[in-house]
Amino acid sequence: MTARAQGWARRLTDTPPWWQDLADHLATHRNPMYAGDVIARTARLLHHTPAPTPAALLTLAHDHDPQLTRALTDFLTTHGHLPPIPETDTEDLRAAARRQHRINATPAPLRPAAQAFADHLLSQRAHAIKHGLRPKQLRTAEVRLTTVRDIALHLHGQGTTTWASVSTHDVEAFLARNPARRAAHLAGLRQFFAHAHRTGTVLHDPTAPLDAPQHRGFRGPTLTLDQQRALYRRWTDNPDTHPHEALIGLAALLHAATTTELRHLTDDAVDTGRRALHFPGRPALTPLDTATWQALQRCLDHRARTGSANPHLLTTRLTATTRVPVGTAHIRDSLTPVGLLPRVLRSTRLLTLAAQLDIELLTAALGMSYSGVTPYLNPTHPPHGL
Numbered sequence: 001m002t003a004r005a006q007g008w009a010r011r012l013t014d015t016p017p018w019w020q021d022l023a024d025h026l027a028t029h030r031n032p033m034y035a036g037d038v039i040a041r042t043a044r045l046l047h048h049t050p051a052p053t054p055a056a057l058l059t060l061a062h063d064h065d066p067q068l069t070r071a072l073t074d075f076l077t078t079h080g081h082l083p084p085i086p087e088t089d090t091e092d093l094r095a096a097a098r099r100q101h102r103i104n105a106t107p108a109p110l111r112p113a114a115q116a117f118a119d120h121l122l123s124q125r126a127h128a129i130k131h132g133l134r135p136k137q138l139r140t141a142e143v144r145l146t147t148v149r150d151i152a153l154h155l156h157g158q159g160t161t162t163w164a165s166v167s168t169h170d171v172e173a174f175l176a177r178n179p180a181r182r183a184a185h186l187a188g189l190r191q192f193f194a195h196a197h198r199t200g201t202v203l204h205d206p207t208a209p210l211d212a213p214q215h216r217g218f219r220g221p222t223l224t225l226d227q228q229r230a231l232y233r234r235w236t237d238n239p240d241t242h243p244h245e246a247l248i249g250l251a252a253l254l255h256a257a258t259t260t261e262l263r264h265l266t267d268d269a270v271d272t273g274r275r276a277l278h279f280p281g282r283p284a285l286t287p288l289d290t291a292t293w294q295a296l297q298r299c300l301d302h303r304a305r306t307g308s309a310n311p312h313l314l315t316t317r318l319t320a321t322t323r324v325p326v327g328t329a330h331i332r333d334s335l336t337p338v339g340l341l342p343r344v345l346r347s348t349r350l351l352t353l354a355a356q357l358d359i360e361l362l363t364a365a366l367g368m369s370y371s372g373v374t375p376y377l378n379p380t381h382p383p384h385g386l
Contacts, residue, residue: 002027004036008043014050018081025075029321038071054081066097074322095138102145107156113163113192113201114148120195121145134369147188150174163196168206175210183212217378222348223340228253231338231345236291243298244314244334250292252345255279256353256366259332259342263325265313270296282367350376 005023009015022042026035045060045068046052052060054076061068073093076082099118106114121141128135151174155166171189175182189207196202223231231253235246251257261279269278275293276285288296299313308320316326331342353362354376363373 005039008039012043012046012050014046016046016051018054018079021079022075025079026071029074029318030071038068041065041068042072058082062093062097066101069093069097074318074324078321092138095142098142099145102142102149106149106152107161109161110152110156110163113196114145114152116199116201117148117192117195118145143184144188144191147185148192151185151189164202166202166206168209171206171210175212186210186212218347218351218375219379220347221344222351223344228348231340232291234338235295241337242334243295243302244330245337246295247292247299247313248331248334248342249338249345250295251277252342253349254289254292255286256346256349257342258346259328262314262331262342263312263328266311267313268311269313279367283364286365347376351379 002020002023005020009019012019023035023039026038030038042057042061045057045065049056049060058069058072058076061072073082103111103114103118118141121136121144125135125138125141127133151171154174154177155170158170160166160170175185178185186207190205193202193205193207197205231249235241235249248257248262251262255277257279261281264280265277269280271278271285274285274287276287277292277296278285296313303310303313303315306315306320308315310319310321310323312319312323312325314326314330316330319326335342335345350373353366354373357365359370359373359377362368363370366373
């Protein structure tokens, strides 16, 4: 890594004073192949814009190479070249980069409407936040823009260059490509064409005559009682199980924790006196059973051994030197040894709670909406309570 960094330094007309620090940081905290790629791409940015300030370099990366943003942000904030960036700002920057990637992938003739739709989604979210309503997640905007990008690519491949010429037959042909996703795709397209109709981009809504009949009850995979008990024994009796796997598994299986809630757990969420945890987004503390509390303590001990100052309960080698939460992939990969996704554990618990509790009590306890809980009241398969 040092040799590669020095090689690039010789090619630069004005090597920044922190260049070697960047190489050392990447060598310590990143995979060698990834680190070498970051060095090369950062050098190319510096080659075209000599001697930018750290803030200007970050802006340059955001505009021309968004995938560099996270690595450069971690380095520049950790080494004091930039003040710490609030976690919410970091998440917003990444979400903005993902949205822009989808918009840029939309064929040029159809791209302006996609950009206007993205702006509309963000405006709706800002309005909801301003008035204390429940805002749509940033992920929802990404899903909607993915659908718009995909149909735009499909239409452009058929020779369509304007949204105004899109017919119901065109939309139906796109939906027929993936029948399993028909309902989700149609929901996104209805929202897009409704906005396009209001703004005059199209004269009629081609999705109006279409429908997507679907069973409103929950149909996803769940675990049997024996499977739940086997997992519980693994996460409570096996000292070789990684602390993250145990906490993630027990929190999802017993307390219906989401991936987002687990990622954003910090020291402030732990109430030692009450042996409870405040999951982000939930209106009240969640009392923990003995097994989950012990798994939580193991995670705290694990983090302490790494010497990390990151306030999040779950940290990795990449996040140990920062203050950002782990990625969604870490939550998923932590359960790889048992071959399950976190949502399967959560869904299993939600089915049991929906069968045992009043819907108002359930939504109040978990901070969910009625629409989010309703499918679990009418499942295709009966729940298996633990």
